Structures are given as structure tokens and as C-alpha cells.
Amino acid sequence: MRPHHFVVPLILSLVLLRRTVTSRCPQLDRMRHSGDNPTSMARATQNPIQAVRGMNDILPSDIGRWRWLEGTFRTAFERAGFHEVRTPIVEPTNLFVRAVGETTDVVEKEMYAFERHDEGLTIRPEGTAGAARAYIEHSIYAKEPISRWYYIGPMFRGERPAKGRYRQFYQAGAEIFGDHGPGCDAELIDLLHGVLTALGLVNVDVIINSLGGAETRARFKEELVKYLEPHRERLSTDSQRRLASNPLRILDSKAPQDREISAGAPTLHEFLTAEDQAHFNELRQMLDRLGTPYRVDPHLVRGLDYYTRTLFEVKAAADKLGAGDTVLGGGRYDGLVEDLGGPKTPAIGFAAGLERLLIATESNQASDPLDVYIAALGNAAQREGLVLARDLRAAGFSCEVDTRGTSIKSQLRRSEGLAARAAIILGDAELAEKVYAVKNLAAHTQSKVAAVDVVAHLSQTLRAAT
Numbered sequence: 001m002r003p004h005h006f007v008v009p010l011i012l013s014l015v016l017l018r019r020t021v022t023s024r025c026p027q028l029d030r031m032r033h034s035g036d037n038p039t040s041m042a043r044a045t046q047n048p049i050q051a052v053r054g055m056n057d058i059l060p061s062d063i064g065r066w067r068w069l070e071g072t073f074r075t076a077f078e079r080a081g082f083h084e085v086r087t088p089i090v091e092p093t094n095l096f097v098r099a100v101g102e103t104t105d106v107v108e109k110e111m112y113a114f115e116r117h118d119e120g121l122t123i124r125p126e127g128t129a130g131a132a133r134a135y136i137e138h139s140i141y142a143k144e145p146i147s148r149w150y151y152i153g154p155m156f157r158g159e160r161p162a163k164g165r166y167r168q169f170y171q172a173g174a175e176i177f178g179d180h181g182p183g184c185d186a187e188l189i190d191l192l193h194g195v196l197t198a199l200g201l202v203n204v205d206v207i208i209n210s211l212g213g214a215e216t217r218a219r220f221k222e223e224l225v226k227y228l229e230p231h232r233e234r235l236s237t238d239s240q241r242r243l244a245s246n247p248l249r250i251l252d253s254k255a256p257q258d259r260e261i262s263a264g265a266p267t268l269h270e271f272l273t274a275e276d277q278a279h280f281n282e283l284r285q286m287l288d289r290l291g292t293p294y295r296v297d298p299h300l301v302r303g304l305d306y307y308t309r310t311l312f313e314v315k316a317a318a319d320k321l322g323a324g325d326t327v328l329g330g331g332r333y334d335g336l337v338e339d340l341g342g343p344k345t346p347a348i349g350f351a352a353g354l355e356r357l358l359i360a361t362e363s364n365q366a367s368d369p370l371d372v373y374i375a376a377l378g379n380a381a382q383r384e385g386l387v388l389a390r391d392l393r394a395a396g397f398s399c400e401v402d403t404r405g406t407s408i409k410s411q412l413r414r415s416e417g418l419a420a421r422a423a424i425i426l427g428d429a430e431l432a433e434k435v436y437a438v439k440n441l442a443a444h445t446q447s448k449v450a451a452v453d454v455v456a457h458l459s460q461t462l463r464a465a466t
């Protein structure tokens, strides 16, 4: 037998084996074929992997500001009787197509949609659709007459990244299901104004409008198309297409030529029914009574299809945010729950962009300093250090113990770097005497404290200092 008689089948079977193994993971297959072998990639330190463009890390050094912002929202909304809801990050694509609207920017251009085992899935671009789906799926309407929910979490849109515009961004939002009156609209707008004030934002621009109900919108749509039709040639390509599919969207277009034409368009206000009008007037009177600043802009429309009647938006800090200065938006969506297969249920909600709020506020919230740092020299000291750390944590202190086994100098340098309030030094002498050296780093004092008294000693000195 000549060598190639067995070499060729052997190579062939190896290739086939490799195929069957790799085909279980198409991503890995693709990486291998493109030369990006995962093992060699991990080794290629000159060319480290970077985050997806428009998706940002929030490092521990930034977390203080995030917690402060999220905490301000939580406190304000929980005080107003809202309860947190957490819905999945991934939902059926159809949910967003039906809820947000097939011809909106979000659904047409921005969704991270994919197929998995013949199921169309989307990484959520917004929170209202998922909340409404959960409200219906769990028959919440049958359990309570009104539901007040809030959420905080990441949203995903395939947009062109810019300052204040990302592909993964965070929203804090709320939904009220089961209340049709303008009272909760006014309350929500006032609550939000209060949150923005608590965040230190001044001169926020609260803009409100009414889109009317379904009847109003149908009549308005007809008149709008009549007005736009003669300008068709000058409209942007997107807007020309939307003239047939969704003419209202044209009023929300950012293209300069569309804006110019829209400026002369009829406004929804001229078409409001007496009931729509009364709802809007009552909202205004309530805001007046609350003293919440606002202005009415009859041209305000927003990017999602589900809105009815009350619509609002808040702009802030244009000096820092530029054109993307809308920090939050919301409105009524009285038809959405029914459109998604639930019973007729009035509802209103909003969503605020947390990155934009952080840019707008530029607050400098340091993270909490460490209470106690334990410097331990040698294994025996580390053993006692670990026990002491556990006791201190149980007593309510934050405490870190140095288990690196480095010099006392580098351990104390670390305690300064952490801005610890106290440091405890544990070495052979301290263990033998059962007396520890306790440094109060803020007061620059040092004392010797019996091991059994350390927790009590720190309870006195540190608690007294705060």
C-alpha cells in the first residue's frame, strides 16, 4: 500500500471530525475562518479586544454617581407609591413591532433583532412594551384597579454613537396602568420635575402637548397628508415614504428640509375633540396649581406610535448636551394594553436617559470610603486578620484585609490609597501580646488596643467621627 492510500482518508476524516465539532458553534467557526483563532486572540496582547462601539463600561470609580442618580429616582418614585418591576432584556420581536410601531425609527432602523431556533427575538430598545406585556400576561388588571410600576435598566438601539447617544444606554422609567384622568399625568410630570431639581438641574424646559385620541388622530392625519402632498418632492426620502405609511412621523423628523415644511403644517390642537380639550385643560390647571413650570408646544410629537393625548418631554443643559438635550420623554398610551391583547386600560409612562442626566448634572459623587484596613504581616497574622475582618463587618463596618503578604510599607500605602478611616496593624509582636496597633488615619493618631476590645474601640472612635 502506497502512503497516500491511508494518509488521504486520514486527513479527510480529521477534516470531517473538525467540521462536526466546530459546527456546533457558528461564531467560533466564523472566528476560525477569519483567522481569529480564540486562543491566539487571547494571547495577542498588542491587539486587545475592545467593547462594542457605543456600549460603555461603568467602572467602579463611576459607580458612586450612578447610585446617587438611581437612588434619587427610586426614593422619589417609591415615596409616590410606585413599585419596581424587572422584565426580561430579550422579548419577542413582534412585541416591539406591535407596540412601538412598524414604521418608527426604533423598529425600522435601531433594533438588535435576531433569530434563534426560528424564534424572532429582540434585545429591548425601550421598557414600556415589556411592562405592558407583563401587565397583561400576569392579569394584573384583574388583581388591582391601578398599578404604579417603575424600572431602571439597560436599553439597546443600533444608533450612530455620539455624546449622550449610545447603543447600550440606561433608562429609568415608570408606568401607571388603570387611570385615565389628567390628575396622574400632572402628578407624574411634577414628580419628574422634582427629581430633576433634586439632581441639581435648574432651568429645565418642560414641554407638553396633547395628541388627542384615536378619532382626533385619524382626522388630523387626513389633513396633514393634504398639506404635505404638494411638498412631497422636497421632503427627505424617509419622509416621502412615510407620507403613505405614517405621516405623523414626519413631524418628528430631524431633517432640516422636513422641519421647515412641518413648521407650516396644521397642528393637532385644531382637531382635538371637546373631551381631549377638557383633559388637556385640566392637566394644565393642575400643573398651574402645583406650580410646575411648563410650556405648551403644539408641534411636539414623539418617536413612538403608542402615544395618545398627553405627551411631554424635558430638555436640560443644552450647553453640555448640545442638540441631544432631551433628558426624558413620555406620555399617555391609552390604546396600547388593548392593542397587545389585554382589556381596554388607560395608561401613562415616561423614560429618562441616565447617561444624559449624568452629563447634565456633572455631579461628583465619591464612592463610600473604607472604614477599616487590616495590614497583616505573615500567615498567622492573616489568620487573625480574617477573623477580625469578619467580626468588624458583622458589626457594620466596611473592612478590607491585606492578604498579599507584602511589606508593611506597601500595605499601609494601600490603606492610604483607599482613604481608609482606620488601619490595624497585625504582626508577630501584636499576636503574641494580643494587643493591636490601631491607627486613626483621619485624626493621625495611633493607639494600642487589646485584641478583644478592637471592635468596641472602633465602634466608639469611628462612629463618633461620622
Ligand code: ATP
Residues within 6 Å of the ligand: 126, 157, 159, 164, 165, 166, 167, 168, 169, 170, 171, 302, 303, 324, 326, 327, 328, 329, 330, 351, 352, 353, 354, 355, 356
Ligand atoms: P432622541 O430623539 O434623542 O433619539 P428618543 O425619542 O428616541 O430620543 P425615547 O425613546 O423617548 O427617546 O427615550 C427616552 C429617553 O431615553 C430620551 O429622552 C433620552 O434621554 C434617552 N435615550 C434615547 N435613546 C438614547 C440613546 N441612544 N443613548 C442614550 N440615551 C438615549
Ligand code: MG
Residues within 6 Å of the ligand: 105, 303
Ligand atoms: Mg431616538
